[in-house]
Amino acid sequence: xxRWTKVIGTGGYLPATIRTNDDISNMVDTSDSWIYERxxxxxxxxxxxxxxxxxxxxxxxRQAIDAxxxxxADIDMIVVATGTPERVYPSTACLLQERLxxxxxxxxxxxxxxxxxxxxxxxxxxxxxxxxxKNVLVVGSEICSxxxxxxxxxxxxxxxxxxGAVLLTGSDEPGIxxxxxxxxxxxxxxxxxxxxxxxxxxxQHEPAYISMRGNEVFKVAVNTLGRIVDETxxxxxxxxxxxxxxxxxxxxxxxIAATAKKLGMSMDQVILTLENQGNTxxxxxxxxxxxxxxxxxxxxxxxxxMEAFGAGFTWGSVLLRY
Ligand code: COA
Numbered sequence: 001x002x003r004w005t006k007v008i009g010t011g012g013y014l015p016a017t018i019r020t021n022d023d024i025s026n027m028v029d030t031s032d033s034w035i036y037e038r039x040x041x042x043x044x045x046x047x048x049x050x051x052x053x054x055x056x057x058x059x060x061x062r063q064a065i066d067a068x069x070x071x072x073a074d075i076d077m078i079v080v081a082t083g084t085p086e087r088v089y090p091s092t093a094c095l096l097q098e099r100l101x102x103x104x105x106x107x108x109x110x111x112x113x114x115x116x117x118x119x120x121x122x123x124x125x126x127x128x129x130x131x132x133x134k135n136v137l138v139v140g141s142e143i144c145s146x147x148x149x150x151x152x153x154x155x156x157x158x159x160x161x162x163x164g165a166v167l168l169t170g171s172d173e174p175g176i177x178x179x180x181x182x183x184x185x186x187x188x189x190x191x192x193x194x195x196x197x198x199x200x201x202x203x204q205h206e207p208a209y210i211s212m213r214g215n216e217v218f219k220v221a222v223n224t225l226g227r228i229v230d231e232t233x234x235x236x237x238x239x240x241x242x243x244x245x246x247x248x249x250x251x252x253x254x255x256i257a258a259t260a261k262k263l264g265m266s267m268d269q270v271i272l273t274l275e276n277q278g279n280t281x282x283x284x285x286x287x288x289x290x291x292x293x294x295x296x297x298x299x300x301x302x303x304x305x306m307e308a309f310g311a312g313f314t315w316g317s318v319l320l321r322y
Contacts, residue, residue, distance in 0.1 A: 002170025011063025040253025044160025044278030081116025114310025116282025160278030164286025
């Protein structure tokens with residue numbers, strides 16, 4: 001059994017097509033300035049017609065495997081967080097396992113909306129610490145553009161496509177210090193996306209798109225993320241100043257700024273990707289973490305706080321020594 005769970009590789013993938021705020025203002029009644037001021041987003045990536053959650057996950061996963069310097073065959077568990085799987089089943093994790101050519105493995109998907117990657121890291125940490133798994137691949141992969149109503153200006157401005165990956169292994173050196181995950185199913189009406197096929201078969205003709213009461217979601221998100229920061233620091237006996245980097249879910253700059261303020265951090269200590277990625281749901285935390293690691297901002301030995309909030313509501317944090 002390993003005392004700690006350590007990050008040994010990260011990866012990320014963004015589709016080639018860029019959709020700017022100006023592009024969207026040709027589709028709905030909005031403007032670049034409105035979107036940027038209210039959200040911090042300037043552009044997002046849009047997956048091509050041949051791309052899927054598993055194809056994007058594969059690119060991110062291969063990067064993480066290369067960075068870790070292990071063979072794909074050494075991975076004994078794959079956890080994929082996605083709200084946009086190409087199949088109801090097999091799971092995206094199983095499709096990814098096949099793409100990676102891994103014969104012996106455990107693979108499953110989790111559904112925790114935008115908190116998916118934080119949930120995935122928490123699950124991986126439990127399995128590694130109990131000795132059930134040694135090398136766990138956690139991926140968040142999303143094609144949000146396919147579940148967004150491109151005629152609804154209140155949601156279509158927010159989301160983007162992408163995949164992030166992290167490879168974790170058991171270690172005697174400190175790694176993940178704590179994870180905290182929560183859900184409260186009392187908020188379905190504020191943020192949901194129907195399953196179109198199941199709804200149609202049941203003759204419930206709901207639009208098959210993300211439906212959100214953004215202003216109300218915003219307020220709950222700010223308060224809830226403030227509480228998770230307090231919970232995480234208290235559980236670890238840490239002060240705000242002990243955190244080197246905040247790697248937040250990328251939903252809205254104003255939500256992220258409120259969390260950074262709660263931590264007494266400057267925005268220079270926050271890995272921000274949403275300006276050119278938008279909200280990539282379960283991929284966003286892992287994409288941001290990958291960016292911070294690869295551009296050298298996040299250094300070995302530093303303390304990183306990840307947090308996320310999403311439909312459910314779900315929310316959580318991961319505190320780790322990189
Ligand atoms: N362009 C121009 N105007 C828009 C618009 C757009 N894209 N979207 C909404 N508006 C209008 C509204 O119609 C409303 O007009 P009204 O005052 O005439 O009724 C006005 O702007 C204010 O709408 P509101 O929804 O209160 O705006 P907001 O400041 O809350 O910003 C969001 C909207 C969606 C950007 C913001 O609520 C948000 O980011 N919420 C959190 C979303 C989130 O994090 N979701 C995912 C969780 S994982």
